[in-house]
Amino acid sequence: MTLRTRRFVFLVMAPILGAVLLWAFAGLPRFGHYRGPYGDILNAVSVPERHVTDVVTAVNFDYRGFDTLGEEFIFFAAVIGVVLILREQSDERLGHIEDFASGRAVPPTSDAVRVLGLGLVPLTVLFGIDVVVHGQLTPGGGFQGGVVLATAVLLIYLAGEYDDLHGLYQEATLERAEAFGAAAYVALGLLGLGLDGAFMKNVLPLGHTGSVWSAGAIPLINIAVAVEIGAGLVMLLTNFLHQTIVVRPDGRRSPLERVLRQGRPT
Amino acid sequence: MTFLPYVVAVWLFLAGLYGIVTSRNLVHQVVCLSVVQTSTYVVLLAVGYRTNATAPVFAGIALTRPAVDPIVQALSLTDVVVGATVSALLLAIVVQVHKRTGSLDPEDLRDVNQRIPQ
Numbered sequence: 455m456t457l458r459t460r461r462f463v464f465l466v467m468a469p470i471l472g473a474v475l476l477w478a479f480a481g482l483p484r485f486g487h488y489r490g491p492y493g494d495i496l497n498a499v500s501v502p503e504r505h506v507t508d509v510v511t512a513v514n515f516d517y518r519g520f521d522t523l524g525e526e527f528i529f530f531a532a533v534i535g536v537v538l539i540l541r542e543q544s545d546e547r548l549g550h551i552e553d554f555a556s557g558r559a560v561p562p563t564s565d566a567v568r569v570l571g572l573g574l575v576p577l578t579v580l581f582g583i584d585v586v587v588h589g590q591l592t593p594g595g596g597f598q599g600g601v602v603l604a605t606a607v608l609l610i611y612l613a614g615e616y617d618d619l620h621g622l623y624q625e626a627t628l629e630r631a632e633a634f635g636a637a638a639y640v641a642l643g644l645l646g647l648g649l650d651g652a653f654m655k656n657v658l659p660l661g662h663t664g665s666v667w668s669a670g671a672i673p674l675i676n677i678a679v680a681v682e683i684g685a686g687l688v689m690l691l692t693n694f695l696h697q698t699i700v701v702r703p704d705g706r707r708s709p710l711e712r713v714l715r716q717g718r719p720t
Numbered sequence: 721m722t723f724l725p726y727v728v729a730v731w732l733f734l735a736g737l738y739g740i741v742t743s744r745n746l747v748h749q750v751v752c753l754s755v756v757q758t759s760t761y762v763v764l765l766a767v768g769y770r771t772n773a774t775a776p777v778f779a780g781i782a783l784t785r786p787a788v789d790p791i792v793q794a795l796s797l798t799d800v801v802v803g804a805t806v807s808a809l810l811l812a813i814v815v816q817v818h819k820r821t822g823s824l825d826p827e828d829l830r831d832v833n834q835r836i837p838q
Contacts, residue, residue: 485723
């Protein structure tokens with residue numbers, strides 16, 4: 455199908471699809487007239503039952519904790535997928551570390567960027583930890599905080615060189631941290647199964663509502679998720695950086711390319 | 721006005737879809753997919769909204785205060801995470817496609833035998 459036909463088919467079908475969607479939405483309660491009941495029930499019971507003040511976190515890491523475990527493993531699988539897709543191919547070599555941009559020279563990092571970037575690193579780490587450990591009190595938690603923490607690591611690349619970033623850790627450390635985060639979540643779930651007969655059931659003391667040490671297992675799960683997401687995201691981003699900065703074609707043809715050129719062997 | 725968020729969601733969905741259908745650049749196409757996905761955030765949050773209600777965070781406010789639905793907000797978080805992973809995987813594939821074929825235009829990828837660099 456050419457671009458023109460595709461566009462024509464879209465312009466004919468899109469109004470129909472839009473109309474059907476709007477018709478379906480017309481059957482929902484009007485905007486602003488939420489009817490419940492589940493949200494209202496959770497808003498009423500979460501604070502007394504779980505000693506949280508952020509009900510969204512209680513839903514994610516307690517009432518829907520099992521689903522969030524699945525969500526965490528979606529991320530885990532995606533990181534493995536990206537690492538696998540971006541692995542060094544048979545016709546590639548690890549070249550000299552060099553910033554690369556197609557069509558223009560890469561300017562050296564300016565002193566202003568260096569100072570600002572390095573100055574932001576401790577602040578970002580602090581902010582990330584703050585978001586993670588207050589997940590049960592205010593909006594935030596392991597997913598959001600983990601992303602903030604990963605940003606801090608990337609700021610080091612922005613402020614310095616790829617070498618600085620790579621000298622900080624070993625690839626295996628990141629992989630272990632990611633696996634540890636995922637395993638810790640499962641372990642906290644199994645703790646409930648072992649001590650009280652139900653997976654993900656909270657068996658830890660609930661503490662005083664409004665304090666950092668409250669809400670039972672929720673803060674611990676948040677920390678586990680933050681470790682996994684933080685390590686995973688650094689792996690994701692460094693794998694993409696690795697592609698432009700280190701990986702170079704070595705001029706040889708890959709087995710895949712040979713097959714493509716000569717046609718499929720029959 | 722009570723129907724506007726749903727109209728916005730449908731608009732986002734169709735605008736993103738138009739981008740996917742007509743895109744001439746794979747990176748742009750991945751971004752268009754993200755636009756399609758943002759329509760689901762709008763729907764989720766609109767479904768749970770209640771006029772004059774507060775966020776479901778009961779820090780320093782009375783438990784009896786009306787609040788919006790926390791479940792759809794939790795689902796939006798899941799949605800965001802899934803969206804980020806989908807983008808990451810697709811962009812990784814785009815990197816490899818560009819290395820193999822030297823092109824980012826989906827039109828050039830009709831036939832895998834074409835445009836292999838010499």
